[in-house]
Structure formats: structure tokens, C-alpha cells
Amino acid sequence: MNAFDELAGDFARLPGIGKKSAVRMVNWLLKQDASYARRFAQNLGALHERIRPCSVCGAWTETDPCPICSDALRDKSSICVVEQPQDVSTIEGYGEYRGVYHVLGALIKPLEGIGPAQLNLHPLLERIRAGNITEVIVATNPTVEGDTTALYVNKVISELGLGDAVKVTRLATGIPVGGDLEYIDKRTLALSFRGRSSF
Numbered sequence: 531m532n533a534f535d536e537l538a539g540d541f542a543r544l545p546g547i548g549k550k551s552a553v554r555m556v557n558w559l560l561k562q563d564a565s566y567a568r569r570f571a572q573n574l575g576a577l578h579e580r581i582r583p584c585s586v587c588g589a590w591t592e593t594d595p596c597p598i599c600s601d602a603l604r605d606k607s608s609i610c611v612v613e614q615p616q617d618v619s620t621i622e623g624y625g626e627y628r629g630v631y632h633v634l635g636a637l638i639k640p641l642e643g644i645g646p647a648q649l650n651l652h653p654l655l656e657r658i659r660a661g662n663i664t665e666v667i668v669a670t671n672p673t674v675e676g677d678t679t680a681l682y683v684n685k686v687i688s689e690l691g692l693g694d695a696v697k698v699t700r701l702a703t704g705i706p707v708g709g710d711l712e713y714i715d716k717r718t719l720a721l722s723f724r725g726r727s728s729f
Contacts, residue, residue: 533559586657588633588650589618598622605629606708607664609657611683613637613671617711621669624716627723629667632657638682639676646682658687658696665697666725671710672701699726 531539533558541552559567564616583589584596591597598604598618612618618631635650657663666682670676684698702725711719 551580583615583633586653587618587631588615588635588653589631603628607662608667609654609663609665610667610669611654612669612711613676613679617669620711620714621719624720626720629665634670634679636681637670637673637679639675644649646686649679651683651686654683655686655690658690658692663696665699667723668698668700669711673709697728699728701726 537559538549538552538556541547541555544552546553559570561639580592581590582592582594584594584599586599589596589598593600605628609632610627610629611632611634612621612622613634613636615633618633621627621631632654633650634654636644636648638645638649654666658666666683666687668680670680680700687696687698688701690696701722705715714722
């Protein structure tokens, strides 16, 4: 296998990239200036060295805590719970939510061996116990797994015994069932936030 085929194979492993798209990418890179290819390779190589999860919320960041968690102007009384770090970028992209985040890192998927123990829930519960949290917005995808996880998050928060001090809400159903937050348009996402409801 030559260098072309190896790189095409690497690209084909990326989500949403098939063999044909991978070959097109390698061909495109070969047509670029060599300095671009070197810079691309350096940035790719430095990715794991420079980017890491925020120790507070779990979003990808170069600084710890991340800019959102360290922003004094953010509403620290509202936590938006998402599945993956890229969901933070998606929600931030529409510019309406001004609270902070918590990344679960997974959804409950029993058939894949992912249960509640695999969720990054303990730090969330610690943040809630520390006080000053009035709302937890569960923004998991509207799928069976997302709904199951949302119900579980609601259950464990209610078991903290804080009564009505912390309201747990879910995004409104403007997001299609089975949809993925990463692909939702900004207007729909904004309306879903505005129309969120309690469990």
C-alpha cells in the first residue's frame, strides 16, 4: 500500500467520509502547496497535545477551565447537559444560551454495554450540590437513547432531595425525533430552547 492509499484509508475512517470522498481529499491535498500540507500535518499532530476536556464541564478546550466556564458574565445558575463536546459548539453557535454546560460523554445504550455508570454524572451532581444551580437543561438528542438518558438524569437529580430548588427541563420538540443536534438549524435550536419544558 502506498502513501496515497494509506492517507485515503485514514480519511475514510472519519465519520461521514466514504472511500470516494477520501480519495478526493487526498487528490486535493496533492494539488496544494507543500507548505499547506506540512502545516495541516503539524496541526493534526498537535491536536491531542493542545486540546483536552475542560476539568469543569468536559468541553474541548486549550485552556483549563474553558473560556465558557471562566467567563464571569455567564449565568452559572443554569447548566445545559449535552452528550458530546461538539454539542457545546453547536449550541454556542446560535448565540442565545448564556448559561454553562456539562458533557456526559455518552448516552445510555444497553445493547452497546453503555449504562449509567459510563456517564460523566458525578461531577454534575457535585456542581448541583455546591448550590446556586436553579435549572438543569437536558439537551440530549431526541432519540430513544437520548430520552432514556434524559429521564435518568432527571431521576438522579430529583434523588438529591433539593425539592423545587433545581428545575430540570428538556428542550422543546422543535427538534425532530431521531435528529442530531449537530445538524439542526440555528432557528429550530433557538425555538427548542425557548420552548423547553419540565419533566
